[in-house]
Amino acid sequence: MGLNWRQRDILSQLADVEHLETDYLAAHFSVTTQTIRRDINQLCALGLARRHHGGINMPSAQANSDYQRRLERHRGIKTAIAQAVAERIPDGATVMLGIGTTVSAIAEQLLTRRDLRVITNNVQIAHILGANSDLEIWLAGGKLRANDQDMVGHSVIQFLSRFQADIAIIGCAAVSEEGWACEFSPDEADVSGTMLEAATARWLVADGSKWQRSAPVKVKTLKQFDYVFTDHTELASDIAFVPCAF
Secondary structure, rough: OOHHHHHHHHHHHHHHHHHHEEHHHHHHHOHHHHHHHHHHHHHHHOOOOOOOOOOOEEOOOHHHHHHHHHHHHHHHHHHHHHHHHHHOOOOEEEEOOOOOHHHOOOOOOOOOOOOEEEEEHHHHHHHHHHHOOOOOEEOOOOOOOOOEHHHHHOHHHHHHHHHEEEEEOOOEEEEEOOOOOOOOHHHHHHHHHHHHHOEEEEEOOOHHHHHOOOEEEEEHHHOOOOOOOOOOOOOOOOOOEOOOOO
């Protein structure tokens, strides 16, 4: 059975996120939820997705390999962004590192640093930086999202809220036409929002592809960040951004 264009788009989105809600997909494609459920049923019957809490996930067997594929996607610009961020993090700083593969790339650039305290919900980041005993790493515990290698949930929010960080660095799923950094799920947005509220400085990392996508849950406007690190050049003049290229 061939896939229709919506199903192909759904699988493309699942390559970037752990979970897609039926209501979001119906709004995204401007069709009824019944139409989306038929699309989902076919994907699940083919073993390409699985139903989960009002939507679909990628099959668990594909989750880890998919994370690695996303890590390599746009690898050059992610590395350039990560290098620009790492250069601006001062010694002795307390830094919150959030969700996303670009943020994981930042961890790789911090591996040889000393005298940093890193607070994260990202399992991959903790694994990378845990190889350096000169760094102090705090990992929030909660519900593990295997496809994204991070923790979400109420316990994560409580944990992060106990800290006061110098810098919070987050990624996002998309940037809207109105200039909002957005995520696909409230769980993701809640974690990112909590990190930003717990820090003195707020930094966003986003490669140019984020301006070509949509996601339903708002986090912050670009104007609310102290720095936006990106290769995207068409930004309003009142947004403080650090141009990155490779």
